[in-house]
Amino acid sequence: MAACASKGGCPSDYVALSIAVVSMISLLLKVTLPYLIHKIPRPKGSSFWLVAIQVIASFNLLLSIVIALNFLKFRKRHWWRSCYLWAVWIEGPLGFGLLLSCRITQIFQLYYIFVKRRLPPIRSYIFLSLILLPWIASAAFIHIRKPLNYRCHMGTVWIIPVMGLHALYVVSLIAFTGAVRHVEFRFHELKDLWRGILVSAASIGIWVAAYVMNEVREDISWLEIASRFLLLVMTSVLVLAFFSFSISQPLISLMSLRKKDHKEYKTMSQALGIHDSGILLQREPISIIDPNEPLDKLLLNRRFRQSFMEFADSCLAGESVHFYDEVQQFDKIPIQDPVRRIYMARHIIEKYIAAGAPMEVNISHRIRQEILSTNDLSHTNLFKNTLGELMQLMKLNLAKDYWSSIYFMKLKDEVSMRTVDHELEHASGWNFSPRLSSVHCSDDPFQHEHSPRNSACHSHDSKLQ
Numbered sequence: 001m002a003a004c005a006s007k008g009g010c011p012s013d014y015v016a017l018s019i020a021v022v023s024m025i026s027l028l029l030k031v032t033l034p035y036l037i038h039k040i041p042r043p044k045g046s047s048f049w050l051v052a053i054q055v056i057a058s059f060n061l062l063l064s065i066v067i068a069l070n071f072l073k074f075r076k077r078h079w080w081r082s083c084y085l086w087a088v089w090i091e092g093p094l095g096f097g098l099l100l101s102c103r104i105t106q107i108f109q110l111y112y113i114f115v116k117r118r119l120p121p122i123r124s125y126i127f128l129s130l131i132l133l134p135w136i137a138s139a140a141f142i143h144i145r146k147p148l149n150y151r152c153h154m155g156t157v158w159i160i161p162v163m164g165l166h167a168l169y170v171v172s173l174i175a176f177t178g179a180v181r182h183v184e185f186r187f188h189e190l191k192d193l194w195r196g197i198l199v200s201a202a203s204i205g206i207w208v209a210a211y212v213m214n215e216v217r218e219d220i221s222w223l224e225i226a227s228r229f230l231l232l233v234m235t236s237v238l239v240l241a242f243f244s245f246s247i248s249q250p251l252i253s254l255m256s257l258r259k260k261d262h263k264e265y266k267t268m269s270q271a272l273g274i275h276d277s278g279i280l281l282q283r284e285p286i287s288i289i290d291p292n293e294p295l296d297k298l299l300l301n302r303r304f305r306q307s308f309m310e311f312a313d314s315c316l317a318g319e320s321v322h323f324y325d326e327v328q329q330f331d332k333i334p335i336q337d338p339v340r341r342i343y344m345a346r347h348i349i350e351k352y353i354a355a356g357a358p359m360e361v362n363i364s365h366r367i368r369q370e371i372l373s374t375n376d377l378s379h380t381n382l383f384k385n386t387l388g389e390l391m392q393l394m395k396l397n398l399a400k401d402y403w404s405s406i407y408f409m410k411l412k413d414e415v416s417m418r419t420v421d422h423e424l425e426h427a428s429g430w431n432f433s434p435r436l437s438s439v440h441c442s443d444d445p446f447q448h449e450h451s452p453r454n455s456a457c458h459s460h461d462s463k464l465q
Contacts, residue, residue, distance in 0.1 A: 009073030010225050016232040017071050020062045023236035027243055031055055034245070034252045044356045046109070046124035047248040053128075054102045058239035061095035065235055068152045069228045083152035088139050097135035099242065100169040101128055103196055106247040107176035114183045114342055117376050119349075138165055159211055166204050173197050184339050186272065187250035199241040206234045250343065268347040269329035272340050289408075289415060295399050296391055299324060304411065311407040312398055319359040320390040320398075323352045327383045341378035348383065363389050 004010040031051065034040060066072065068087040105128045112120040120127070142162075147154045154162070177193045210227035245252045250271070289304055299305050305325060312318035330344045352361045353371050367385050374382060402408055 004073070004225070012225055012229045013071045016229045016236075017066060019233055020066065020236045023240050024059060024062060027055060027058060027240055030240075030243065040252060043249060043350065044358065045350065045354055046105075047350060050102050050106060050124060050128075050248055051245070054099060054243060057095055057098035057102065058243065060090050061099060062232070062235060062239065064091035064095050065228075065232050069231070070151075071228070071232065083148045083150075084143050084146070087148065087152040088142050092139045093132060093135040096166065097132060097169070099239075100173065100200065101132045101135070103193075103242070103247075104131055104169065104172055104176060107173065107180065107193065110180050110183075110189065110247060111176060113346060113377065114185075114339065115180060117338065117342060117378060118374060119372060119377070134165065138162070153211070159208075163204060163208055166207075170197060170200050170204065173200070185246075186340065186343060187246040189244075189246045189250070192244035192246050196242045196244070199238050203234055203238045206230060267326075267329075268344060269326065272333070272343055274329050274332050274340075274344075289411060291403050295395050303415070307407050307411040308398070308402060311402050311405050312394075314407075315398070315401070317398060319352065319361045320394050322359060323348070323361050323390060324387065324394075326352075327387060330383070331380070335378070335380060338378040345377040345382060353386070361386070361390060362393065 004013070064086045067081060068083060068091065074081070105124055108127060109120055109124065112118060138161075142148075142154075142158070147158045173193070174197055177190070177197065180193075181190060183190070210231045213223050213227045250268075289298065289301070299308065299321075305321070309318055309321040309325065312321045326344070326348050330341065330348060333341045333344060335341070349357075349371060351357055352359050353363075353368060354360070355368075363386055367389055370385060371382060376382075
């Protein structure tokens with residue numbers, strides 16, 4: 001036992017290592033499965049890279065403990081197994097420090113967005129770099145002074161300030177969380193924040209206990225083996241419990257595979273419970289589509305808006321119509337409910353307004369900066385000027401082609417046939433839905449309502465059924 005305690009390779013070491021591997025695989029599945037199963041496009045900006053950095057930091061933290069505490073048995077000492085590389089740099093600035101710094105950055109964003117009601121004044125990567133500086137400075141100082149022994153342990157004079165730095169960042173987490181605790185979050189952000197604080201504080205406590213057990217009684221082999229086993233297992237729990245989608249990507253957090261009875265939310269408006277934000281229902285009121293009416297008035301009709309959106313998507317120019325549709329959902333949220341309005345505004349900005357957004361709309365720099373520098377994300381006129389610019393673009397580029405497209409022909413036939421059914425129903429008192437059996441499935445325009453889109457930009461090449 002004494003040999004494996006100093007050189008590694010004890011049976012309990014491999015058990016702990018297996019637990020660490022399983023936790024890392026679980027974390028990777030937790031991160032990737034929502035994108036693979038629900039076919040969600042990869043977000044850009046801090047909402048993605050902060051999550052990615054947390055995964056990398058979690059891997060670094062686990063690997064640093066495995067190498068620094070001799071969980072694996074090597075025949076000879078290699079240069080890359082240096083205590084200062086793993087126990088100082090990778091465990092500190094690139095591991096635990098980076099993990100907590102990412103979480104503090106996320107809370108900083110929540111504070112400005114939901115408490116200040118504006119976007120953060122400093123970019124996330126700059127803020128993250130600034131709060132990571134104490135870890136880098138501490139690691140550099142320890143590397144210069146070289147206080148570690150051959151077992152990668154440092155004396156009491158060093159361990160107190162090092163654990164104090166760990167505790168300082170946990171206290172910072174508590175302070176930021178206290179600043180947003182009154183916000184009525186919709187996606188369990190506050191719960192995930194407190195859980196992260198709890199597990200990180202517990203980890204620090206166990207690390208201190210493991211250090212004391214190893215330093216006070218170095219001659220007890222089983223104590224060293226047990227303490228490092230407990231240390232790695234607790235760290236494995238930490239990386240799983242600390243990770244959360246809800247802060248950076250709230251909609252994806254609802255798609256967790258752990259929730260067996262969760263509802264299917266495909267849009268932010270559905271997740272926020274906005275009235276009439278789902279798919280278009282067949283029994284919704286019918287209104288005649290008049291091409292002579294202004295486009296902004298026609299787009300208020302959900303049936304026309306859906307048809308126009310499908311046409312725009314087929315022309316690879318659907319961003320403006322999708323933006324219009326989501327702003328309509330934003331406007332439905334009462335002004336007395338600023339939290340939901342801020343959720344929807346942030347979603348729209350990240351999806352359509354921010355530079356490099358997945359569906360970035362073509363607007364002027366002035367209008368874009370007006371939104372990004374707004375002092376109130378819940379303001380009723382937040383997207384008013386943007387809609388004005390995009391409406392002009394849609395009138396010039398899409399509306400003229402739409403009236404001669406197969407999408408408008410299908411919509412016109414659908415409205416006229418539904419109008420006849422509606423009149424017959426009122427005249428006789430009978431319900432004629434679904435459609436008459438003489439209308440074959442291949443001829444029924446309702447059967448094509450959600451069919452894959454064909455290119456409508458060249459409607460003269462298409463034929464009506």
